Amino acid sequence: xxxxxxxxxxxxxxxxxxxxxxxxxxxxxxxxxxxxxxxxxxxxxxxxxxxxxxxxxxxxxxxxxxxxxxxxxxxxxxxxxxxxxxxxxxxxxxxxxxxxxxxxxxxxxxxxxxxxxxxxxxxxxxxxxxxxxxxxxxxxxxxxxxxxxxxxxxxxxxxxxxxxxxxxxxxxxxxxxxxxxxxxxxxxxxxxxxxxxxxxxxxxxxxxxxxxxxxxxxxxxxxxxxxxxxxxxxxxxxxxxxxxxxxxxxxxxxxxxxxxxxxxxxxxxxxxxxxxxxxxxxxxxxxxxxxxxxxxxxxxxxxxxxxxxxxxxxxxxxxxxxxxxxxxxxxxxxxxxxxxxxxxxxxxxxxxxxxxxxxxxxxxxxxxxxxxxxxxxxxxxxxxxxxxxxxxxxxxxxxxxxxxxxxxxxxxxxxxxxxxxxxxxxxxxxxxxxxxxxxxxxxxxxxxxxxxxxxxxxxxxxxxxxxxxxxxxxxxxxxxxxxxxxxxxxxxxxxxxxxxxxxxxxxxxxxxxxxxxxxxxxxxxxxxxxxxxxxxx
Amino acid sequence: xxxxxxxxxxxxxxxxxxxxxxxxxxxxxxxxxxxxxxxxxxxxxxxxxxxxxxxxxxxxxxxxxxxxxxxxxxxxxxxxxxxxxxxxxxxxxxxxxxxxxxxxxxxxxxxxxxxxxxxxxxxxxxxxxxxxxxxxxxxxxxxxxxxxxxxxxxxxxxxxxxxxxxx
Ligand SMILES: Cc1cc2nc3c(=O)[nH]c(=O)nc-3n(C[C@H](O)[C@H](O)[C@H](O)COP(=O)(O)O)c2cc1C
Ligand code: SF4
Ligand code: FES
Numbered sequence: 001x002x003x004x005x006x007x008x009x010x011x012x013x014x015x016x017x018x019x020x021x022x023x024x025x026x027x028x029x030x031x032x033x034x035x036x037x038x039x040x041x042x043x044x045x046x047x048x049x050x051x052x053x054x055x056x057x058x059x060x061x062x063x064x065x066x067x068x069x070x071x072x073x074x075x076x077x078x079x080x081x082x083x084x085x086x087x088x089x090x091x092x093x094x095x096x097x098x099x100x101x102x103x104x105x106x107x108x109x110x111x112x113x114x115x116x117x118x119x120x121x122x123x124x125x126x127x128x129x130x131x132x133x134x135x136x137x138x139x140x141x142x143x144x145x146x147x148x149x150x151x152x153x154x155x156x157x158x159x160x161x162x163x164x165x166x167x168x169x170x171x172x173x174x175x176x177x178x179x180x181x182x183x184x185x186x187x188x189x190x191x192x193x194x195x196x197x198x199x200x201x202x203x204x205x206x207x208x209x210x211x212x213x214x215x216x217x218x219x220x221x222x223x224x225x226x227x228x229x230x231x232x233x234x235x236x237x238x239x240x241x242x243x244x245x246x247x248x249x250x251x252x253x254x255x256x257x258x259x260x261x262x263x264x265x266x267x268x269x270x271x272x273x274x275x276x277x278x279x280x281x282x283x284x285x286x287x288x289x290x291x292x293x294x295x296x297x298x299x300x301x302x303x304x305x306x307x308x309x310x311x312x313x314x315x316x317x318x319x320x321x322x323x324x325x326x327x328x329x330x331x332x333x334x335x336x337x338x339x340x341x342x343x344x345x346x347x348x349x350x351x352x353x354x355x356x357x358x359x360x361x362x363x364x365x366x367x368x369x370x371x372x373x374x375x376x377x378x379x380x381x382x383x384x385x386x387x388x389x390x391x392x393x394x395x396x397x398x399x400x401x402x403x404x405x406x407x408x409x410x411x412x413x414x415x416x417x418x419x420x421x422x423x424x425x426x427x428x429x430x431x432x433x434x435x436x437x438x439x440x441x442x443x444x445x446x447x448x449x450x451x452x453x454x455x456x457x458x459x460x461x462x463x464x465x466x467x468x469x470x471x472x473x474x475x476x477x478x479x480x481x482x483x484x485x486x487x488x489x490x491x492x493x494x495x496x497x498x499x500x501x502x503x504x505x506x507x508x509x510x511x512x513x514x515x516x517x518x519x520x521x522x523x524x525x526x527x528x529x530x531x532x533x534x535x536x537x
Numbered sequence: 538x539x540x541x542x543x544x545x546x547x548x549x550x551x552x553x554x555x556x557x558x559x560x561x562x563x564x565x566x567x568x569x570x571x572x573x574x575x576x577x578x579x580x581x582x583x584x585x586x587x588x589x590x591x592x593x594x595x596x597x598x599x600x601x602x603x604x605x606x607x608x609x610x611x612x613x614x615x616x617x618x619x620x621x622x623x624x625x626x627x628x629x630x631x632x633x634x635x636x637x638x639x640x641x642x643x644x645x646x647x648x649x650x651x652x653x654x655x656x657x658x659x660x661x662x663x664x665x666x667x668x669x670x671x672x673x674x675x676x677x678x679x680x681x682x683x684x685x686x687x688x689x690x691x692x693x694x695x696x697x698x699x700x701x702x703x704x
Contacts, residue, residue: 198665239667281607295566358632451664453607
């Protein structure tokens with residue numbers, strides 16, 4: 001048997017699939033066989049490598065060379081030159097032919113490696129469909145340690161100490177959440193993973209599930225042990241076909257290895273996971289709506305309290321956590337809370353995964369320490385702005401606009417909170433001078449209007465009014481009092497809506513009027529759209 | 538319980554659905570799974586299918602109807618063979634998703650929510666698919682298309698028309 005000397009890793013995600021990654025991969029295997037290298041060089045599919053909009057992306061290890069925009073026609077050259085003769089193909093390397101006047105891709109490539117990866121440590125490195133590769137990088141060690149050496153209370157305490165906060169948007173301390181459910185005697189209890197990911201501009205959970213599904217499963221098993229749940233659900237939105245496929249396979253493999261099921265690691269702890277597929281409604285991401293949907297009904301939010309921790313799925317105690325939150329858990333248990341607390345800021349520990357999009361040179365997915373400034377995220381990791389920075393919408397539709405003045409704000413729960421902004425789901429949408437703020441607001445309100453579940457009046461009616469006012473403004477029918485009216489209405493919706501969907505309009509409207517009042521007034525008073533985007537008739 | 542109001546029509550579609558219902562009936566919270574299955578079989582969820590499901594699962598019809606109308610995924614109208622779903626999420630919107638909708642309207646001669654006369658295409662828009670790196674994005678049934686511009690719209694339409702011819 002020959003020894004594997006090199007790996008050719010294919011980053012597989014929607015971007016690269018579309019660019020024909022699978023066809024290139026087939027060709028690669030064929031060429032390796034032709035060259036007699038197929039025993040020695042292994043082709044592996046992994047999740048996204050964080051390089052987006054660069055066609056098919058491959059990484060040759062251990063040479064540490066990334067190739068982008070690889071086509072079928074390039075395969076022979078890579079095999080002959082690089083893999084046979086050891087001469088990397090310069091023209092396809094990630095640092096080639098770059099406009100040096102912007103921020104060079106070379107730097108970005110290094111930045112990708114410099115990222116502090118906890119959640120994404122294996123993403124793009126191991127084959128997500130192979131449980132053995134996960135195990136080889138210390139996978140399931142944390143679970144084994146938890147169930148054989150520790151008591152559930154110790155785990156809850158460890159997570160509390162780590163300072164981990166929920167990554168689904170609200171930033172609620174995870175250990176504290178678990179501590180409400182753990183001591184309850186009522187059985188059964190449930191652990192639900194929220195993988196509905198509906199916030200516009202967010203796809204971090206998808207890439208976690210596609211790139212490293214076992215990490216999520218391990219995190220869930222540890223969480224279930226801590227709170228005393230024997231059954232877990234992952235609620236995945238229906239559009240995420242590849243996530244569903246890979247997570248399903250990971251669950252099956254984990255069962256085969258005795259990592260899910262009965263008497264896990266001989267500890268007497270039983271736990272299994274079922275996937276449920278969503279049917280397309282943003283509000284179902286709200287935890288109580290999600291529970292209603294899991295029960296097979298309409299996904300309307302419930303009145304809180306009681307909180308799901310006490311009265312959740314089928315009225316049983318239930319912990320709902322986001323995918324990214326749970327994916328943090330194994331590393332914390334393995335390395336201890338002190339290790340985790342070294343990353344981040346005073347009140348927000350660890351790392352955060354962001355999706356950065358819009359008018360930037362390298363849109364994509366990054367994981368950096370909590371507290372990294374918006375400026376660094378945009379200019380160091382995302383390759384800078386195409387054109388001039390106007391603003392960023394941070395946190396998706398439920399987020400807020402952040403203007404130039406705030407580029408140096410530290411991105412974490414509390415710093416952003418001070419400026420009437422939120423971290424939310426971690427979506428960062430960058431806009432340049434061509435974007436019109438009224439138009440963006442109108443798009444956001446159209447979203448809320450459409451997704452409001454209609455259960456409570458402020459949200460159902462309020463969002464329609466807000467939308468109509470904005471629509472008027474784009475059609476040169478805006479009135480002077482609209483700005484104030486929108487603010488007052490949105491504020492009262494924030495105070496009186498049942499769930500955070502109805503409460504969200506205030507932040508975007510308030511931030512937009514704070515930074516760009518002049519631009520909105522141009523539309524209303526002079527009846528012109530300075531960016532020439534709105535119809536104005 | 539009352540006698541079943543709906544007879545099993547002598548129809549393999551209904552039989553297929555009933556087999557599935559019998560399989561999953563005992564599990565809690567299966568209504569949505571059943572609706573997914575039914576829409577897969579029938580292509581949409583007309584009133585008759587909904588009442589069949591209500592009957593077989595032993596839940597009120599109003600509940601089935603309530604769930605069908607709540608979720609974007611379920612449709613009570615027949616839809617085209619290819620459902621063109623254009624993302625109107627913020628990331629796609631800044632990259633010109635509204636123009637993509639316009640191109641389709643022009644090319645297909647229908648409005649949003651409508652189906653072409655030959656029953657081939659239905660045009661709809663949706664919220665973020667989580668494929669924003671490719672903005673603007675659309676899906677045709679389960680296929681994702683990214684960086685869509687005017688030329689790509691023509692290509693996509695042509696592709697499915699040709700596929701249809703060859704079938
Ligand atoms: C309208 C709405 C949509 C939401 N969507 C999501 C979502 O897609 N994913 C998610 O994890 N949390 C979402 N949340 C937050 C959840 O209600 C809940 O706070 C979260 O799942 C808890 O997990 P965490 O503590 O790990 O963050 C949403 C909330 C609202 C109000
Ligand atoms: S705030 Fe909106 S989405 Fe939330 S319960 Fe009320 S109507 Fe439904
Ligand atoms: S905004 Fe269009 S896919 Fe996310």
